[in-house]
Amino acid sequence: MSHFEVLAGNKVMVLGKPLTAKDVAETLSLGMKKKTEPFTVMSLKKVVERYREWECEMPGIKPYxxxxxxxxxxxxxxxxxxxxxxxxxxxxxxxxxxxxxxxTADDIIYAHPIKTPEFLKHAYNLGVPRATFDSKEELCKMKALSPEMEGILRISCCDKTAERQLKHKFGCDPTKDVTKLLIKAKELGINVVGVSVHVGSRCCDPSAYERAIIHMRQIFDEGILIGHPMKVVDLGGGFPGIYNEKISLAKIGKCVMAALQKYFPEKEKYEFIAEPGRYFATTPFSTAAKIFGRIEVPANRITDNENDANKIGYMYYINDGTYMTFSCKHFDGIHPIGQPLTNGNDTNEELFPATIWGPTCDSADLVESLTYHRKLNIGEWLFWDEIGAYSISTVVEFNGFPKAKLYYFADDETM
Known part of the structure; x- marks a missing residue:
């Protein structure tokens, strides 16, 4: 049995027992035989699970x-x-x-080192208490537009293994630039209350956080000597949404908590925060897209191997793509791997090389360049799990194709 509740103006299907996102999507697809738009399901339970994991592995560090x-x-x-x-x-x-x-505004950090003047003034008028900065120019902007706003100094300390490096765009040098910025802030009357760092998106080396914390300790000591009320240790982002053998929140947490104990042992003096994004957003969202076109082609057209010229391959066209939910391919470097939403009549059927294309006229609208499936039929649904980061928020309606419809579900225990 299930019923509906309303959260933030949206209906949430509350299930009597826990079901996977794939189970929910399969049930929904049965009523969508004539529908032409893709759909996404969100599990509220997975959000709660991620938050509880954060509390366990990163105790005392508030996620923003x-x-x-x-x-x-x-x-x-x-x-x-x-x-x-x-x-x-x-x-x-x-x-x-x-x-x-x-x-409320007190629960917001304006975490953009180079802020649009209009946005900065607006945030200040609303009472947002803190903003990051990494340059003297930004300090002058804050003095002019948000004179009572507290500053958090953003430093560059990027992990070489991170898939997305931010050091070229944001963050001052933690050894060369810090002193003059702390002095400049003091001259302008801006209180610097802490330090923030971003080790890079999808960091694969937990020790990168320890190196950042060492820099933070040194900057705290210098800031205190200059007269700043240093208290905020901001570990930034870079936390993974999908784990592998190299990285997980548990591995990061073990390194972070040991480093904080060593370099910031008097915990009551400090405020520990972080800015996770994909860590929370990735796993709760899954998406389903319908096949509306299928073309049989020589397999070498897909595999780029001339030995496959006499074999069969298939190109499938679905009603979602890289301008829509799969924009995460461009914006986050994610390469999702789909599966049929239903297994079909025979799970032992022969597998063929396949390409999955999005619906637009753009040849770059390529969801999967090479995958393997049984022969799929027009009208079947494909399913992708863990696709919530930098996907839904970057959707556009290019070529006039509609966005995926969202459905929410939870179980009795979660609600």
């Missing part, structure tokens, strides 16, 4: 969720109810958090 990663209002509301703050980078994100009654 990076709204840009996925600004779905139900996700934001669940995180707020669990106790998260919010990392906002624009006026629209700040307004969404406040105007939708998700959280």
């Amino acid at each position: 969720y990076a709204v840009k990663c996925n600004d779905n209002i139900v996700l934001l509301k669940v995180l707020a109810n669990l106790g998260a703050g919010f990392d906002c980078a624009t006026k629209a994100e700040i307004d969404m958090i406040i105007n939708e009654n998700i959280a």
